[in-house]
Every structure is written in structure tokens, then in C-alpha cells.
Amino acid sequence: MEPKAAMWCSSAVSDDASNLAISPFDLEGARAALSRRLAVDSAEHAQNSEREHALVERAKADPGAFAAIYRAHYTGIVGYLYRRVGHEHTAEDLATETFIKAMRSLPRYQSRGLPLKSWLLRIATNEAHRWARRNRRRSGSPPRNAGHEAPAHTARPDDERRRIVQEAFLALPAKWQDVLALHHLEGLGMEQAAMVLRCRAGTVKSRLSRARDGLRRELERRRYTHE
């Protein structure tokens, strides 16, 4: 599966190519179209970063302004946690903890080029780790997404496959879950995932390869079929 970021990149090239009627062999034209698109994107990115920086500075001085940060990022963060833990109420609880911790830590937050969403994803990731540890201590085995399970008589084939996948995912070491979730589920590139996890992009890449192998083994052990 291709990450979302990569899909965006290829569509950007083809959009501009068709708008400018570039022939398939006009590589120079395609490159120019791509660089123009990237220039626009980077200008927008700079503008967004500036806006975000101003918002964060305001929220540091006035906790009421944190509401705007919460409104902008809540569904993104709770969605990430939901895809990761597979259970609505757990995701909501973890998102609550994430935002409360973010609000408390905001005065100490320094961007250092890291987008605010990456910082929130880092806190959310740590909350997911805590949740998994608590569950392991309680049950002695990896957490199961019990809340997601449909009763046997109403379960559809997709529900059953989803349940198996979620269990296989949750059986993986936390570091492997992190890279799979950030790269494949959230569509972050290697560099962005590395920023969230505070490691090098090369580390993300090698972990990703091991994580995919690990997930395949867990799926096979559970006799998962994908058709």
C-alpha cells in the first residue's frame, strides 16, 4: 500500500502536466510544472506554519486560545487513536488525556520546525503505549479490542477480518505499531514519522520493514485471508 503523501505527489505531477498540455516526452516541462507546484505548496506551508506559530504563542499566554488548537486537531488525533486501538471509547479517553497533557505542556512547547500536529501525535502515541502497558499488566497478554467485536451471529466477514487484523496489530511490539500506524495509517512520510518518534528516518525505514514482517507472521498465525 502506498502512503497518502506519495499519492499526493504523483497526482500533483499529472494535474499540472494535463493543464499545461505537456507531451509525455517533455520532461523539462513536467519538472517545471512540478517545481512550480512545490513552490506554491511550500509558500502555503510557510504561511500555515506562521499562523500555527502565532496560535501556539497566543495559547501559551491565554489557555482559552487552546480551544482553537483543540478544534483544529481533535478529529485527526482521535481518528489516529481509533485506528490504532480499534475501540471508540478507548480512543476518546486517550484523546482526552492527549489534549489535557498538551494543554499543560504547551508553555514548554518549542516548535523547532516540528508541526504542532506531529507534537500532538507524539503525545497520543505515548498515551497509546501507556494504554497497552496497562492492559498487558492486567491481562498478561496484548490488549484485545473487545469493544469492536460484533456478536458472532451478527458479525459480517469484514468485521471478522477487521477484528483479526486489529488483534494481530496490537500483538506487535509498540515500536513496530508506531511506524505502521504513522506511515501506513496516517500517511506520514519517513521523515515526518521520524520527527514524531524522535529518531532518524533510516531507523523508521528499518523498523517498518521488520514491522511488516511481524504483522504478516501474526496475520498468518491467525489464518487471516484477504479475499
Add this chain to the structure above:
Amino acid sequence: MSKPNETRRRTPDDIVNSALELMSVRAWPGPERNPRIEDHIMNVPLGNRTTTRKLCIGGLLLLLGGTAIGAATTSIITQRFTGYAEDADGNRFEVEGIIQIDQVEGEEGATITIEKAPDQPLNHAELRLEDGQVLRMTPTTTDTRSGPTAGPVQPPKK
């Protein structure tokens, strides 16, 4: 291009890609707001811009009926409101903010946070909640430091 009847050979990656695809398409099915976070944000001191007035409302069960009561007896509800308030001199102000209804040791209480409220104590308020219900309040005592303490809430205005 592959031929129509050609069966593509499965690679070990297919099973992983299919599983990750199944996980990634799951959109957040819940609400877009989280009252617990909103409550936390509203309860942090906001300096001079916002005035918080706590109104302990006795007999809140008389008040709204339906959803509000059901939710108040089991858990916290938090809703935004708009409306107006009057001070002791009869001056009328437009107000907005958040009302939170909860149960503490078997007693219902409401915390009403009025944003951009005037500094003087309020005498009367009529607040329209997000779900359309109207809450009318008359104070029974007035504490000049923290604002009025409201008595039983009047039935919703027809």
C-alpha cells in the same frame, strides 16, 4: 496491461497491504467534539477576559426534562449557550458561554461559564442552549464576589 483471465501471483506483501488498508479506511465514527476536553479548557483561569460565575442550582431535575435530565443524572453534559443577562440596575447584556451539568454526591449542579460578562453581579439570565432549550434563572442570594447563586430554574419559555 494484464489479461482479463490472468490471475496475479500473490506476494507476501499482499496480505500485509490488505490488512493495513482495512485499518486505514476506518474513519472516526464518534462525535467531533469532546465535552471533557472542552470542560477542561473552560475551567482553566482565563485572566481578565472572561468572568466565571458559578450558579448552584437546586432542584435542577425540574428544569429541562428529556435529554438534559437523563444526561445529568448519569453523567456530565456540556453545552454552549447564548442569551442575555441583567444586572441589578436592569442593564441588559448579551452573553454566551458554556453550561455544564453534573452530579456530585447525588445532587445536581450546574456550572455556567459566561464569556465576556460584565463585572457587576447578574440579577437574571435567560440562556438558550444548543439543543434549543431555554434556561431562565433568578438568583436567591447574591454574592458580590462570585456572582449570584441561582434558585430553582423556571420552566422553559414557550
